[in-house]
Amino acid sequence: MSTSESSSSEPSTVEPSTVEPSIFTRIVNREIPATIVHETDTVIAFHDIAPKAPVHLLVVPKTQRYANVVELAAGDPALLAEIVDVASKLADDGALMGEYPRDQFRLIFNTGQAVGQTVFHVHAHVMAGNLTEGSFAH
Ligand code: 5GP
DSSP states (O other), X not given: OOXXXXXXXXXXXXXXXXXXXXXXXXXXXXXXXXOEEEEOSSEEEEEOSSOSXXXXXXXXXXXXXXXXXXXXXXXXXXXXXXXHHHHHHHHTOHHHHTTSOTTOOEEEOOOSXXXXXXXXXXXXXXXXXXXXTTOOOO
């Protein structure tokens, strides 16, 4: 799979009809509400419904074909890079960061049930605000 083409030329929201839509796909499709802060053809970002830090956003590829970051890195590294880029831009947004230093954030990809992954549609947690060394929140 070509890295540069795959995230931009394919309609990423089209999934096999047999696959149950994930909770995040349902947010993409506006079937359930979320506070969306950024959206492109391929990526969406919104506030986590149960924040574990003063700033806690989720950056999610619209496709749900990758369950975790390992699959995403192998299947579409350009899309992974886009997620990191979106995370960085959100962390540079004063309206989202409030009183907290811009451009400083924690990026977490839970990978596997044993470490707390509950939604098997790859997503990045973007967290900031009073996080200290050793405080691996969530
Ligand atoms: P995981 O534990 O899989 O790494 O992260 C899943 C995250 O999705 C959790 O932090 C959880 O709070 C968040 N989440 C689950 N359901 C919803 C929802 O319906 N809306 C939003 N905005 N976040 C959700």
